[in-house]
Amino acid sequence: MPWNFGDILDAIAPVLPQDAPAFAHLDRTITWGESTRRTNNLARALIERGAKPGDKVAFYMRNRPEYMELLNACFKARLTQVNVNYRYKAEEVFYIFDNSDAQTVVYGSEFRDIIEELRPRLKKVGTFIEVSDSNDIAPFAERYETLAETGSGERLDIKRSPDDLLFIYTGGTTGMPKGVMWRHDDLREIQLAAGRKLGPVPETMDALIEAIKATGPAGPHLPACPLMHGTGLLSSLSVVMSGGCIVTLESPSLDPEELWAAVERRKVQTIAIVGDAFAKPMLRALEEAPGKYNLSSIVTIISSGVMWSTEVKRGLLKHIPQGIMTDSFGASEGVGFGASMMTAAGEIQTAKFQIGDRCKVFDENDQPVEPGSGKPGIIAMAAPIPVGYYKDEEKTAKTFRTINGERYSIPGDWCTVETDGTLTLLGRGSVCINTAGEKVYPEEVEEALKTHPSVDDALVIGLPDEKWGQAVTGVVKIASGQSFDEAELRAHVREQLAGYKTPKRIIIGAVPFRAPNGKADYKGVTEFAKQELGMA
Incomplete structure (x- = not known):
């Protein structure tokens, strides 16, 4: 109907x-x-x-x-x-x-x-x-x-x-x-x-x-991320349409202590966040005061918009053993590309998703990517999808394309498709780095950097370079009490990824990495890195 x-x-x-x-x-x-x-x-x-x-x-x-x-x-x-x-x-x-x-x-x-x-x-x-x-x-x-x-x-x-x-x-x-x-x-x-x-x-x-x-009504839901963005808005909309309660916080930025206190008081069942930018401070508050809050009401924590690392999910599950850590892959232009769910009983690799029923992966020639081929492809979502962009026919035509007679939403995210049909997210094509003819997706390198104990957050960008075309460059935020060692961080990445994906330089970031919704500010970090490295 x-x-x-x-x-x-x-x-x-x-x-x-x-x-x-x-x-x-x-x-x-x-x-x-x-x-x-x-x-x-x-x-x-x-x-x-x-x-x-x-x-x-x-x-x-x-x-x-x-x-x-x-x-x-x-x-x-x-x-x-x-x-x-x-x-x-x-x-x-x-x-x-x-x-x-x-x-x-x-x-x-x-x-x-x-x-x-x-x-x-x-x-x-x-x-x-x-x-x-x-x-x-x-x-x-x-x-x-x-x-x-x-x-x-x-x-x-x-x-x-x-x-x-x-x-x-x-x-x-x-x-x-x-x-x-x-x-x-x-x-x-x-x-x-x-x-x-x-x-x-x-x-x-x-x-x-x-x-x-x-x-009865749906259980209470707490959008820790802003309602002004899709993750907070759409997760809350689902609860409202089932007669549930939306719990909001007073602090203008994330206050983990306020969040966990609200969860206990309001018996919150679901929480919406945006990746590690929210999950890490939430975990830190629990680690500093184990057992302080009654979290038995929590059914799931839902993240969307950026990658959510396995290590942080694992840490949260130690305090919320009954919970399901749900990582949803989607965009404002397409909801339901894929999802992964991690519980205390089993782990899921970071950025690995069960592909959605309406999702397909095409190469640059609009041909389906064969599972297990290792070939990167661009993710496309079939109907229901948006009507388009308001008052922008050119961008609508570019993002919402018809392939083999079917209209798809193609926001620009790239992935590989495994033999079992799962996909591994690589990142948004618009921030893809071309270094000596090789494509490097920032999110992949960022996740490698963030597995080092000294790194609290990381963004990876491409800077102009005479030799490489673009030089892979890391900008990191160092965890409290940790020291910065550029050579050690580069070696840490090289142990996990191909050599050409290793950042040529890694610097400490002194600017905000992310918007309040947790999404990366690649533009601002790029400008900062250029100034720090004398390229501005």
């Missing part, structure tokens, strides 16, 4: 326990009964202020209950969410607002100064709404809490469509951010496809209602 997230919310609201938590943040809890009323009020308020079906609502805030609550309101009002990276500078924020044609901007009060600076240029925006913990808001804005609490909370009389859209703006590794357009029906089908691997799923609305009546 065709699905729409607004219709799902309307359908499950009457059968959910009205006092069941929908959103939890510190001491604050919004129940499903309250959330249904508030989101209906918000949806009606947005429409009354001129928002029409398909109009864009920009979300400019950190993780907090209002983020997912506003998303639910947009679903009900047939409005399209636009995620805004809160780490962007003013001009970058303006680009997202302008490129997305945002009709409404909802922002956290901490970003008021940037909104005030940009407001004279935001000619397309009709409504500004401020999320504030006080009554102090900008004179040009309306208070979010007032809109949520004003009204009868009655269900909207509105006919929705499976073609209603959700946007995920993604920066990628090059170029300006691009708005990936997902149909509700396609995203819902992906949710169901993931569930089918574990057992029967509700294929109709009636079946969904009966399932919730029989088993």
Whole structure:
């Protein structure tokens, strides 16, 4: 059947326990009964202020209950969410607002100064709404809490469509951010496809209602990574559509102690992270205080977006022996390329994934890569996939290509396919290094570097070189209490990988390696390395 997230919310609201938590943040809890009323009020308020079906609502805030609550309101009002990276500078924020044609901007009060600076240029925006913990808001804005609490909370009389859209703006590794357009029906089908691997799923609305009546809401979920990015957003969306609770944290950056305390207090069952950038600090907190937190509620920790090392998974499983460390391989342009699951009973090699049912691997001539050949190929995902990039036909044609009559999403990730059908991820082609005619994928070398006890994090880049074309160069962050020995690190990599993959130089990085979502900042690290090595 065709699905729409607004219709799902309307359908499950009457059968959910009205006092069941929908959103939890510190001491604050919004129940499903309250959330249904508030989101209906918000949806009606947005429409009354001129928002029409398909109009864009920009979300400019950190993780907090209002983020997912506003998303639910947009679903009900047939409005399209636009995620805004809160780490962007003013001009970058303006680009997202302008490129997305945002009709409404909802922002956290901490970003008021940037909104005030940009407001004279935001000619397309009709409504500004401020999320504030006080009554102090900008004179040009309306208070979010007032809109949520004003009204009868009655269900909207509105006919929705499976073609209603959700946007995920993604920066990628090059170029300006691009708005990936997902149909509700396609995203819902992906949710169901993931569930089918574990057992029967509700294929109709009636079946969904009966399932919730029989088993109750989904367990509490904590997105440790930002909701403004796909990993946090989509993992939370799945839980919301099963009547579960989204637990958010107060700290503007990852605070492992706050996270584990929230897990214990709220009996969190699932956590979303982005690789070792999140998992290492989480593990360190547990190692420093073993047994401090009751983690018995945890079922799985889910990572996506970057590689998650076997060593860190192993360490977490010592403290969470019942847990499943789930590594999901996907992108904003394609969800479900592959997955790996590691438990205390068995280990999985880093970057090794069970290939998804809709996933194929092609060479540069669009020919299927033969399993076990050792030949690198580019990963392609068949439908359901996004409609394309918003207002960018050229990039849409490049990423969403038709091969042998079937349309695929091809974000640019390369891998090899083993004889058993599993794939080993090599990395994104846009950051692939060409050294003396050999291709080197940064992630492979980064993982080798990170297995050395002195290395806390690593990025690998290609720098211009007269002899090699590009010289493989490592930039590392040294672990606390450890010393830096470049020769030893180079030898460590050479023991694991082919000689040409060994970095010609390794330096200590004095700049942030990653964005708040855990993804690598290759551009910033490249500029830093050039300056350090006298190439700028």
